[in-house]
Amino acid sequence: MLDSRKVGSYISKLRKEQDKTQVELAEDLNVSHQAVSKWERGESLPDIAMFPKIAQLFSKTIDEILNGGENSVQPKFTHAGRIVEEISNQNTEQVAEMINIGEVNVEELVEVAPLIKASTLSKVSESIDKSIFDTDLIEKLAPFLGTETLDSLVLQVEEGNLQWERVTKLVPFLSKNALEHLVDKTIEGSIDSHELVRIAPFLGRAQVDKLVRQVEEGNMSWDVVQSLAPFIGSATMNDLVNQVVEGKLDGNRIVSLAPFLSREQVDRLVFQVENISWDIVQSLAPFIGRATMDDLVNQVVEGKLDGDRIVSLAPFLGREQVDRLVLQVGNISWDIVQSLAPFIGRATMDDLVNQVVEGKLDSDRIMSLAPFLGRDQLERLVYQVKK
Numbered sequence: 001m002l003d004s005r006k007v008g009s010y011i012s013k014l015r016k017e018q019d020k021t022q023v024e025l026a027e028d029l030n031v032s033h034q035a036v037s038k039w040e041r042g043e044s045l046p047d048i049a050m051f052p053k054i055a056q057l058f059s060k061t062i063d064e065i066l067n068g069g070e071n072s073v074q075p076k077f078t079h080a081g082r083i084v085e086e087i088s089n090q091n092t093e094q095v096a097e098m099i100n101i102g103e104v105n106v107e108e109l110v111e112v113a114p115l116i117k118a119s120t121l122s123k124v125s126e127s128i129d130k131s132i133f134d135t136d137l138i139e140k141l142a143p144f145l146g147t148e149t150l151d152s153l154v155l156q157v158e159e160g161n162l163q164w165e166r167v168t169k170l171v172p173f174l175s176k177n178a179l180e181h182l183v184d185k186t187i188e189g190s191i192d193s194h195e196l197v198r199i200a201p202f203l204g205r206a207q208v209d210k211l212v213r214q215v216e217e218g219n220m221s222w223d224v225v226q227s228l229a230p231f232i233g234s235a236t237m238n239d240l241v242n243q244v245v246e247g248k249l250d251g252n253r254i255v256s257l258a259p260f261l262s263r264e265q266v267d268r269l270v271f272q273v274e275n276i277s278w279d280i281v282q283s284l285a286p287f288i289g290r291a292t293m294d295d296l297v298n299q300v301v302e303g304k305l306d307g308d309r310i311v312s313l314a315p316f317l318g319r320e321q322v323d324r325l326v327l328q329v330g331n332i333s334w335d336i337v338q339s340l341a342p343f344i345g346r347a348t349m350d351d352l353v354n355q356v357v358e359g360k361l362d363s364d365r366i367m368s369l370a371p372f373l374g375r376d377q378l379e380r381l382v383y384q385v386k387k
Contacts, residue, residue, distance in 0.1 A: 001111060005042030006068030012040040013069065014058040029053055048115040049088045055081070066112070080108040087116060087124070096127030106132055113144040122149035133157055135166045142173040151178035164195040171199045180207045197227045209236040216243070222253055229260040241265045244276065251276045255283040267292040278309055285316040297321045301328050307336040314343050323348040334365055341372045353377045357384050 015025050015036075022040070026033040029050060038044045046054060055062045060069075062081030082104060086095045098104040106128070113121060121144050125133075130153075138153050145153075150173055171179060179202055200208065208231045215225045216239075225232075225240075232240075237260070243249035245268065254261070254269065261269075266287045273281055273296075281288075288296075293316070299305035301324065310317075310325065317325075322343045325332065337344075344352075349372065355361035357380065366373075366381065373381075 002045060002066060002114060003042075003068060004039075004045050006070075007045060007065065008038075008040045008042040010065065010068040011036075011046075011054065014060070015040075018058070025057075028057055045115060048084055048112070051081075051084045051115075052088050078108075079104040080112050083109055083112055084115065087120060090120075092120060092123040093127050095124050099132065100127075100129045106137060110137070110140045113141055116144065118144060118146045122146040125149055125153065130156060139166060139169055142170050145173070147173065147175050151175050154178060155181065168195050168198040171202050174202075176202070176204055180204060183207055183211070196224055200228055200231045203231065205231070205233045209233050212236050212240075216240075216249075222256075225253075226256050229257050232257075232260065234262065237261060237265060241268055244269060245272050247275070251280040252283075255280055258284055258287050261287065263287065263289045270296070273305070278312070281309075282312050285313050288313075288316065290318065293317060293321060297324055300325060300332065303331070307332045311336055311339040314340055317343065319343070319345045327351065334368075337365075338368050341369050344369075344372065346374065349373060349377060353380055356381060 015022070020028075022036045023033045026036045029036070031050070035044075035046075039046055051062050051065055054060075055065050058065075062084050063078060064081075066080050066084070079098075082098065083095050086092075086098075095104075095109070099106050099109060109121075109124065116124075121141070125141065125145060126149060133153055133156075135157055138150070138157060142150055150170070154167070154170060154174060155178060167182060174182075179199065183199075183203065196211070203211075208228050211228060212225055212232055213236075215222060237257070240249060240254060240257070241261070244251045244254045251269070258266065266284050267289050269276065270281055270284060270288055270292050293313070296305060296310060296313070297317070300307045300310045307325070314322065322340050323345050326337050326340060326344055326348050349369070352361060352366060352369070353373070356363050356366045363381070370378070
C-alpha cells in the first residue's frame with residue numbers, strides 16, 4: 001500500500017529543492033495550502049488526478065512520486081504510475097486491458113486502490129478477466145470496491161469452493177443478499193461455528209433462524225445454535241423452548257442459551273418442573289422471575305415440592321421468600337431451615353428466638369443456627385437459661 005508519509009516527505013523535499021513555499025506549490029496545483037501541508041505531514045495523499053500534475057511540475061515520473069523517490073534496484077511501484085495516469089484520464093478500460101495482457105501487475109492496482117473512487121475501481125474490475133481474481137485479490141480490493149461489484153466477484157470466485165476463513169474477512173463489505181446466498185450454499189454443515197460467530201452480526205434474523213432450524217433437523221451441531229444465540233429471533237427461541245417442554249429437545253441444551261432467553265421463556269421452562277430435570281431449574285435460577293420463584297416457594301409450603309430442592313435456589317430467593325419458608329418450620333424439615341440460615345432475615349431470626357423463649361421451639365434447633373444469630377439474640381437466649 002502507498003506510504004503517505006514517504007510520499008509526503010518526498011513532495012516536501014522536491015518543493016524545497018525548487019525553493020517554493022507550501023502556498024506557492026498550492027497555487028501551482030490549484031489546491032489549498034492546507035492540503036499541501038497535510039500531504040507533506042503524511043496525514044493524507046493527493047487526489048489521484050493530482051499525481052500527474054505533481055510529477056510534471058517537478059519533472060519526475062508518477063512512479064517516482066508513488067515510491068517517495070526511492071532509488072532501490074526494485075522500487076515498490078514500477079508501473080503503478082501508468083494506472084494512475086490512465087485513471088486520471090478516465091481510461092478505465094485501458095487500465096483493465098494492461099492488466100489482462102500482463103503489461104501491468106494487478107497487485108499494482110491494489111497498491112493504488114486507496115486513491116481510486118469506488119465507482120471507478122468497480123469499472124476497472126468489471127473489465128478485468130475474471131480468471132485473474134482469486135479470494136486473496138478480492139480480499140485486498142474489498143474495502144475499495146462498490147458493493148455490487150464485490151458481490152459479483154465473490155459469488156463467482158467462491159462458486160462451489162467456499163473458504164469461509166477467507167470469506168469472513170469480506171463479510172463487512174458484502175451486501176446482506178450476497179452473504180445470505182453464500183450461507184444458503186453451505187447450509188448442509190460446512191460452516192464452522194467459529195466462522196458463524198464472525199458473520200452472525202451481518203446476517204438477517206431470517207437467515208439466523210434458518211440456520212437454527214438446520215440444527216433442529218440434525219444437519220448442524222448444537223455449537224452453531226450457541227454461537228448464534230445473541231441473534232436468534234424470539235419466535236425461534238420460543239420454538240426451542242417448546243421442544244424442551246414437549247421432550248423433543250434435551251433441556252440441558254437450552255440452559256446454554258439461558259442468558260438470551262426472555263424472562264417469560266425461562267418461567268415457562270421452570271413451570272415444567274415435573275417434566276424436566278431439577279438440575280435445569282437450578283441452572284436457570286439466575287434468570288427466574290420473582291413471580292415464578294414465589295410459585296416455587298408456595299409449592300414447598302403446600303407440600304407439592306420437595307423443600308430440599310428449593311434450598312438449591314436459596315442464593316436467588318428474595319429475603320421475603322426465605323422468611324416465608326422458615327416461618328413454615330412446622331411444615332418443613334429443620335434441615336431446610338438450617339440450609340437457609342445464611343439467607344434468613346433478622347426479623348424472622350428474632351421470631352425463631354422468641355419461639356424458643358416461649359417454649360414453642362426446641363432450643364437444640366436454634367443452636368444449629370448460632371453462627372447466624374446476632375449478639376443480642378444470643379444474649380436473650382442465655383438470659384433465659386439463667387432464669
